[in-house]
Amino acid sequence: MASKFTRSNRTGFLMAGPAVFLIGCFVILPFLFAIAFSFTNQRLMSPNPTEWVGLSNYEALLGLGTLTLEPEKDATGAVVMEDGEPKFPATRSFTRGNPDYPQLAGMREWFSFDHGGSRTFVLARDVVFMTAVVNTFLFVIIVAPVQAGIALGLALLINQRLRGINVFRAIYFMPVVVSIVVVSLLWRLIYDGQSGLLNNLLSAVSFGMIPQIDWLGNPDTALGAIIGMSIWQAVGFHMVIWLSGLQTISPTLYEAAAIEGASKTQVFRYITWPGLRNTAVLILIVITMQAFGLFAQIDVMTNGGPLDSTQTIVFQAVERGYVKKDISGGSAISVVLFVIVLSISLIQRWLTREKS
Amino acid sequence: MAGISLKGLRKSYGTAHVIKGVDIEIEEGEFCVFVGPSGCGKSTLLRMIAGLEDISGGDLTIDAKRVNDLPPSERGVAMVFQSYAIFPHMTVRENVAFGLTIAGASKEEKEAKVAEAARILQMEHLLDRRPSQLSGGQRQRVAIGRAIVRKPKVFLFDEPLSNLDAALRMDMRMEIGKLHHQLGATMIYVTHDQVEAMTLADKIVVLKEGRVMQIGAPMELYHNPANLFVAGFLGAPSMNFLEVTVQGVTGDKALVSSPVLAPIEVSAKRGPFAPGARAILGLRPQYLSVAEGGQLSGKVALTERLGSETVLDIETADGKSLVAALAQDAVFPIGTPVTLRFDAEKAHLFQPEETASQPH
């Protein structure tokens, strides 16, 4: 049985060979290497031999701790105030060489919250990575629905039989064809703080009321600016996928609905949307995966800054692995990302499964 | 229920004229069948009545109201499509209730009307299934169910049985006939199948290339076709056409003959025929009988025993073939010389196709 299978398929295996070889070299092997490296102290170039370090890379990335402190009190027992707020002991005194708190050693404050007079500090071993994780999730949570929604809207618009509709299809699709690096460079000009297109436009429509904003230089606007530009860039791609989904819906269904007197919203609700179910699942998964891979825009536009406000998981992986030459740390980040994306995809598939 | 009137209806796609001026009057409660070969414009005409295609010219009135510019939903029509067009993601119940859902009917009203439609179409047991779990015939029932719940004035059917197998087609044909009697609504039914047309229709409209060839009751068209096209289209096996020469004309009678046919006098009401001109003599296979001293002679080339009748293919002396439909027990070995007799009353004389007068 097995020999017959291999013999009769020899030509087939030969033909698939080159592709399998290349995929093996550039996808499967690096993937396995990344998993292996993440358990070692391998550096990009190092005279020292590689050592097996177990989970310590992951501990360094994901280590979290909490510390709840009471405000400092003076001799009379009153809370010491500083700039109108209660003063708390410095977390540094717990995380640096404090033998009573060995589990917090080397951690830094990530964020804190108050409750009933005391304050809880959440400490992370790698605050930058945590920021990157939060930023990436924020990016995905905003981009996935907004991009999918706009893409669907555009697809519905260009799915009409109008003269010259192909011009619009081409225009909306064009940003997809242009390299993301080029697009990012262009948008750096648009977002420029002094004479950027966006600032000029805003000041023109508001008669100078809106001040000049350094979109990429301000920690409050940088991630938003990147989100806006990323949505614009890939929306055409998802529009085309929606369009192909729309065109699989039989026109007679629309005619049947027209005869029954369905309004535009009813047609969308009862025919178009149910007919797009499978497309919607596909688009959601594709956008989520792409969004988790956010890197090129960051690399070209902000380099993770200002003040780490645009750090992302992949940017951190590259920064760690190649800039800091800590290939094992970078590998650990990739593996964490892989686990995140895999779990989310599985959850999405389970949530959108065919219920029968 | 409503009468429908089509006056000079036209449809063009750019320079392609698909419907070339059609006049039809359909009475209230009538079952009207549009029949014609594929591509003659039947569906286009039906879709113009439904409002799915705009009308390029002429007037369409339903219930004495001009509806040319009304959207489909305001014309009071329901349509059943060849491809069923039932919604794949809804249950049968939701499909049948669709028009009511759209109109915002109450739950009780929907329940009651769906139950009634299901009873009429005998599909109560299917209501909770999905379309993918239904056979072709059941799907078509669902489509008809969706049409009847709204109690429309007019039902439009576009080849509803074409996707069904032969046995099921016959069953559904009878059911649609019954449905018409039960509901008493005006129905327009498009088909390319002359058997469906003959069995279902109160009135048949024969179409060819976007023009009406003839309108009338089924038996009227069968016995009295206005032209060669209608004569050849209706009836199975189809009518025999014999090329003849007109020898002379007296009143509304013409004397015709051919190398295989001795001179015979037949009705010439589809004239004018001039002496010496070519004409076509139409003879229904059912009205040919094998008898001594018949007007036509030839050899049996093929015998087909259909059970209810026996069909003979007879080769005449000039190499043409004639078809005769005989009683079921007639048996003729291949090669037997036979003579065929027909009643001159039952013969139809036509202008040759190219000079045949066409309306419009």
Ligand SMILES: Nc1ncnc2c1ncn2[C@@H]1O[C@H](COP(=O)(O)OP(=O)(O)O)[C@@H](O)[C@H]1O
């Ligand atoms: N959208 C269209 N554009 C151009 N020609 C069309 C279009 N729709 C139908 N036709 C033409 O109209 C004629 C009649 O079509 P149709 O009504 O579907 O025929 P039937 O239903 O009798 O088979 C055909 O010759 C077809 O090619």
Ligand SMILES: [Mg+2]
């Ligand atoms: Mg058709």
